[in-house]
Amino acid sequence: MSFNTFGHLFRVTTWGESHGPALGCTVDGCPPGIALSEADIQPWLDLRKPGTSKFTTQRREEDAVGILSGVFQGRTTGTPIQLMIENTDQRSKDYGDIATSFRPGHADIAYHQKYGLRDYRGGGRSSARETAARVAAGGVARAVLAALVPGLRISGYMVQMGPRAIDRARFDGAEIARNPFWCPDPVAAADWAVYLDELRLSHNSVGAVIEVVAEGVPAGLGAPLYAKLDSDLAAAMMSINAVKAVEIGDGMAAAALTGVDNADEIRMGNDGPIYLSNHAGGILGGISTGQPVICRFAVKPTSSILTPRRTVNEAGQEIELITKGRHDPCVGIRAVPVGEAMMACVLLDHLLMDRGQTGGARGRIG
DSSP states (O other): OOOOEEOSSSEEEEEEOTTSSEEEEEEEOOOTTOBOOHHHHHHHHHHHOSOSSTTSOOOOOOOOEEEEESEETTEEOSSOEEEEEEOOOOOGGGGGGGTTBOOTTSTHHHHHHHHSOOOOSTTGGGSGGGHHHHHHHHHHHHHHHHHHOTTOEEEEEEEEETTEEOOGGGOOGGGGGGSTTOOSOHHHHHHHHHHHHHHHHTTOOOOEEEEEEEESOOTTOOBTTTBOHHHHHHHHHHTSTTEEEEEETTGGGGGGSOHHHHOOOEEEETTEEEESOOTTTTEETTEEOSSOEEEEEEEOOOSOOSSOEEEEBTTOOEEEEOOOSOOOSOTTTTHHHHHHHHHHHHHHHHHHHHHHHHTTOOOOOO
16 A cells, blocks of 8 residues: 555645656645636745755755646636646765665665665655645645635744744744744844854754644634544644654643643633633644644754764665765755645645535534
């Protein structure tokens, strides 16, 4: 069996490798009649693409997306949408020295142990390059969400680089677009620039924590017990290459709270219930409450580094390995638009499932 598809009704199958001729995705289950063109998808890919600053890999890819099917006269037809992105700046020769060796911390060894062969050129399917297809699918999901839920907004940003976290007292959403780290804290962004430059020049890398928030999410998305909105969100974020942990709301920090502290108290507003806090991250019992949906995930340090690391090769010999090529000193930077895309895909999937099960009907309060 092969598992390259995610989603229930809004289903995305990604295909292609880091150093193949192209990569992309097939989006199935998109409602018909939605206005869609390459121009609706390309801006999100431009945010993710490599080579945008000295803090990301210097591989130069335009990441120009093409729509091959599923759209006619500018609108979706309800049939599968095929999206393709050509690879134009592969340097596969950089990986010749590791063709029979395993990079520590990389999926190389696990792929070899499972399949008996692997695409060592940049990591193949385990490369961060695969996420371009997810961002393209997310562009489709955003176009549908804009039509069906106009007030829904998704934003992602980095809240921690290595051990250095933002100060939430300085949180400024306008700062996110002003620095290369998607950082809402201008002081932290300046500190990270110096910190990451030192790591980059010393042939090292570092991890990061990304937060993705969806505001304007309708109450009632998700279902108990095996189609919870938060479990699907967690699975979607964990499926991103290099992600090692996912939290919803307060996440692991909730374990340190008492019931008094953790309970999101409720009052009645003019338009319905108002929550006085959001420890739950906008999801209770697997179902959205109408509050902002908050998801956080940790991205490990890039495993391909120029610092020698001890490993073994396919013959079982113990060696030291340096990984050549162009790599992100903090791959978490480019994970921000990926996290946003996965949030969009999951929310649309659950919106469509809810329409199918309940027709959008809701229990009355007040």
